[in-house]
Amino acid sequence: MARGLPSLHPSETLVATYKDIDMPQSPETNRRIVLNSRPHGAPSPDNFRLDTTELPKPTDGQMLLRTVYLSLDPYMRGRMSDAPSYAAPVELGEVMVGGTVCQVEQSFHPEFAVGDWVLANTGWQDYAVSDGQGVIPLGRNLEHPARSLGVLGMPGFTAYMGLLDIGQPKPRETVVVAAATGAVGSAVGQIAKLKGCRVVGVAGGPKKCKAAVETFGFDACIDHYASDFDQQLADACSSGIDVYFESVGGKVFDAVLPLLNVKARIPVCGLIAHYNDTALPEGPDRLPLLMQTFLIRRIKAQGFIIFDDYGPRYGEFLAEMTEWVKSGKVKSIEDVVEGLENAPNAFIGLLEGKNFGKLAVHVG
Amino acid sequence: MARGLPSLHPSETLVATYKDIDMPQSPETNRRIVLNSRPHGAPSPDNFRLDTTELPKPTDGQMLLRTVYLSLDPYMRGRMSDAPSYAAPVELGEVMVGGTVCQVEQSFHPEFAVGDWVLANTGWQDYAVSDGQGVIPLGRNLEHPARSLGVLGMPGFTAYMGLLDIGQPKPRETVVVAAATGAVGSAVGQIAKLKGCRVVGVAGGPKKCKAAVETFGFDACIDHYASDFDQQLADACSSGIDVYFESVGGKVFDAVLPLLNVKARIPVCGLIAHYNDTALPEGPDRLPLLMQTFLIRRIKAQGFIIFDDYGPRYGEFLAEMTEWVKSGKVKSIEDVVEGLENAPNAFIGLLEGKNFGKLAVHVG
Known part of the structure; x- marks a missing residue:
């Protein structure tokens, strides 16, 4: 040694x-x-x-x-x-x-x-x-x-393609972003703002929630440690959720699920809340409920692995994101x-x- | 009266x-x-x-x-x-x-x-x-x-758009079709065959399975009443499943889930096995497992309601399907x-x- x-x-x-x-x-x-x-x-x-x-x-x-x-x-x-x-x-x-x-x-x-x-x-x-x-x-x-x-690398690329290609956000739609101050989430929220969306973040603790709003320009950010987290999220998404950018799963997804609008899109880039799971959670089995929700509300959920799925489009991302970062439109x-x-x-x-x-x- | x-x-x-x-x-x-x-x-x-x-x-x-x-x-x-x-x-x-x-x-x-x-x-x-x-x-x-x-109406339209627009089948891919002899399923399978896919149906009982193969030209059809249904399906899909056309849910989906390939697509047009459910099934809760499967295998699942989502394309469907029916390429x-x-x-x-x-x- x-x-x-x-x-x-x-x-x-x-x-x-x-x-x-x-x-x-x-x-x-x-x-x-x-x-x-x-x-x-x-x-x-x-x-x-x-x-x-x-x-x-x-x-x-x-x-x-x-x-x-x-x-x-x-x-x-x-x-x-x-x-x-x-x-x-x-x-x-x-x-x-x-x-x-x-x-x-x-x-x-x-x-x-x-x-x-x-x-x-x-x-x-x-x-x-x-x-x-x-x-x-x-x-x-x-x-x-x-x-x-970060913002100019894999996480920024994940945010860019997941939101724009799978999420397809439209002006005035509500986009909810898990892990709002994380490398991916902060980029997702800022890009969604650039596209004219209302952006609601979810993060752990008041310090992160404050940064999501004040540094990254989210319209709101809800603390998932709050005892009334579900209610706060529902209040912040009074017109429902059109795009949910999924990177965590767990209780955040549980709170999002009933708020998803007809034709909502769910890019799935991670499920950090489950990475340490050693067994499936106790029942009831909500798998059929999830599929029924997808059917009834005509929802699209799509998993992606950024370089495997979008590798050839890295240059396109880098050019646009570099501009946004240089001009201060996207912070990190x-x-x-x-x-x-x-x-x-x-x-x-x-x-x-x-x-x-x-x-x-x-x-x- | x-x-x-x-x-x-x-x-x-x-x-x-x-x-x-x-x-x-x-x-x-x-x-x-x-x-x-x-x-x-x-x-x-x-x-x-x-x-x-x-x-x-x-x-x-x-x-x-x-x-x-x-x-x-x-x-x-x-x-x-x-x-x-x-x-x-x-x-x-x-x-x-x-x-x-x-x-x-x-x-x-x-x-x-x-x-x-x-x-x-x-x-x-x-x-x-x-x-x-x-x-x-x-x-x-x-x-x-x-x-x-049937084939020239709502079910045929459902099959056509769900398979072609959401399922995006490519030649030599494996397409699995639930309710294979039903109005939707029989059309899905025949269109998939026209697109050069290997098509495996799932149906209830030997009479329906026989019709799926002999009348509708499926490559194989598995009886979901068989005690070794899961194994039979796995054997029939030795290269995995690229498109699963979902209309039933329940045990058919359970057997399909582990066979889904990377980048598989799941158009969801129905979940007939659950329509009479009065409560969620017993646990464990497989909702996180489903989302993890979507993530890890980069799967797209998308619910749709045919006239709401594709109404303006009815003419396009009717023109092509009418040709196929007239020429005997699609039977009903x-x-x-x-x-x-x-x-x-x-x-x-x-x-x-x-x-x-x-x-x-x-x-x-």
Whole structure:
């Protein structure tokens, strides 16, 4: 292990132990956070393990990428499990997957030069070798690197396509957005406002609700911790709900369901409230009720996985969103955690709604 | 009451009593089947009442329509209840709603002449006055009037738009069709075959399954009464399911759900297995499971009500379907019951799957 850190048994909670230790990126070794064990329910720090390997070496046609920012996103919970999903799970002992903003450290690749910024998928580690496949150039100067993981990256793209292509919002319609101050939700709400909709957010706690209204311009934002949450949501949606942008499920969806209008659309990009479920909830079985609601109110619900479904339209998104961000029409909040070693606890907090804005780790 | 029939108390089961009585259409009176009481669970004959009124009289701009065929369709169960739905319920004492093929008996309407055939919505009765609103002309000669209520009417239109617009079937995809020999299902399967799909039907009993394959050209049809139905369906869909045309729900949907492919589409036009439900089924609650399945497999589910959602495209449907029917590419089976007085029992049987093909009543 680098820098004289003691070698601990993998089952010990290394991350918690290391969190206050100064262990910055080194030009000689590669720190990696690997999947140590699969969680049952909510992940805990001992599901992760920090290890250190030699620096990988690029060969002809390859380059060495150094991670500057690592994105933390709810979908990563799915990759920690081996239950069937849309993507293969991370194997035990393998590096956790994740989107990253990197700089090119060494290059034997004709299209990338040392010092270039890139958007990549190199995971929870300091360095990775890449042949350029799936790597998006971000230029030589990048003023706000973390934004490329948020409003200008995967979450912004998810918001843009899910809302516009599946949600099809029309002026004066009511759009309800779960996780309103999150990376996806805050973008959804602001785009919906640009399209002339009435936008009602749902978030956890008064601080987030205030930011949804004051920073992001939502018309209202309801605190899902409120004891009369259902009633407050109904009051805020007096004309019903035309588009519900789903990323959480659970009690938020339960409150939304009776408010959905005829011809409502539900883009489904996540169900964070259920990611730690270990069993189905108790009955009655509402599956038939849901399908009947879809039928009677002619509702469309559609799941999507952004790059799989819309990959070729990334440029279209980036061009328009960059304009909106530059002109101040779309704002973003980044919640940046310092140090790769703090990624696991930050990720665990993300699943509990502890982040405030787009969660990213400043790796080095 | 006409023709010397005894006047009975409304609560008596008139329909059952009258079913073998010769009581044909009369040119002097109007027999009507009205909603006598709302069903709790499965409808019974005493939810209906046959009464007789004077012939309605058309005035200027109106015409008198005489019902020749009455369509019986599962959606009518919803109109018998006062639970919120996409359409207002039939009020107690009002004529049951229903699509009809009529002939013009008297006309003070500039666009309709005595003897014209029309498609109308005059309900479960012998005569009705119409101002032409929503009435579709069917010409002076109509070789197969009942077809205009089936493959060339609302059920065919439902099949056509639900499959093509929502289902978006592609060649070599697997399309599964519930209620495969029903008015909608038989058309869905045949259109899917015309589009180059592999088509697997689900129907109740060997006679219907045989007809799905031999008459309608399905590649396979699975009997949902079979004890190993789930396994048989899985075997018949070895490449998974790309489009599931939903009209039944219940155990058929339960068997379909695990077989749905990534990017599957589910047009939802009905849920007949649940129409008589009086409570939600026992748990566990599979609502989150359904939403997770939609997310993970990027599935689209969409409810639709044919004339509300696609009314302006009726002409497009009729032109293409008429060609297909004329050329023998799409076949239909009509299950015609004689006599308006037998409509209630025929309708009750429809909800139990007792009909074979498009169910219509030959009224007069």
